[in-house]
Amino acid sequence: MVGRQYGRIYAWDRINEAMVRQWCEIMGVDNPLYTDAEYAATTEHGQLVAPPAMLQGWCLAxxxxxxxxxxxxxxxxxxVLEVLEKHGYPAVVAVNSNLTFDRYITMGEKLYYTTVLDSVSEEKTTALGTGFFVTLKMTYFSEQPEGLEDEKVGDMMFRVIKFKPAQKADQKSEQKKDKTEVNKEAAVRKRPKPAISDDNRFFWEGFAENELRIQACNRCKKLQHPPAPVCMHCHTFDLGYQVASGKGELYSFVVMHYPHVAPFDSPNPIGLIELEEGVRIPAGLIGLEEGESPKIGQKVQVEFHTFDGELTLPQFRLVPTKES
Known part of the structure; x- marks a missing residue:
């Protein structure tokens, strides 16, 4: 199969302003070259163009x-991936892709790509198991009018490792452990500690003072979370923090039921909290009765709890909703 070239896969739509605008909104891209026709007309392109990073997206199934x-x-x-799966290599440990752009793409162009199975490596052994690196190369073209040669606009190298998970020597004995032994192990496991850097140290140290510190820009006065080395609004490095009230509402949530991860409770509700100050922060939810589910928009209040005698973290207690 290596070296085989597969036929064309076309884009569903021609390059168009609506999809470019929506992509830019989602990705937070505000370059007027992509969305402002009057501005684009003054550039070397003379018209709107599509962001190069959209190349793969146009031809997705x-x-x-x-x-x-x-x-x-x-x-x-x-x-080839299906072949490997049938031969006992069902898992994917990682993928990566490299995109190369030959030129900007303009409105109205029709794209397609062809694929070549570039290589399948010899069987590799890793700590996770044994498997194969599979590399495919996609070449993207802009379809031209009849009589003209289609124009190459970019390439993508896509690599995936399909592997067979390693069997631990003591896996069978582990499976035979009764629930009592498993619970004993879980009881001694501690909560993982956060990765603390100079950029976020103020945030984690605030919990020991029962403070929910949100990064604030000293220049434009806007807040941002998670902490970063530069202001996402005005790009200054002059940053401080503001102590939040700890009040807000539940913007979104997920309840983890499986797998059971010690030492966390199961089920384990995690919320995305929209603070009164306008930023959102993920944290554990407390205050739920058995069988009760959180509700979007429900009011919350921060509480600080210390785990393992050393790690203080914020959790948000759900304020009971008024019964109608």
Missing amino acids: GFGDKKLAPGSTDENPYG
């Missing part, structure tokens, strides 16, 4: 990765 745009090949460029 429909929902479920099975629905390809009309005219696309029926061949499966990823068939």
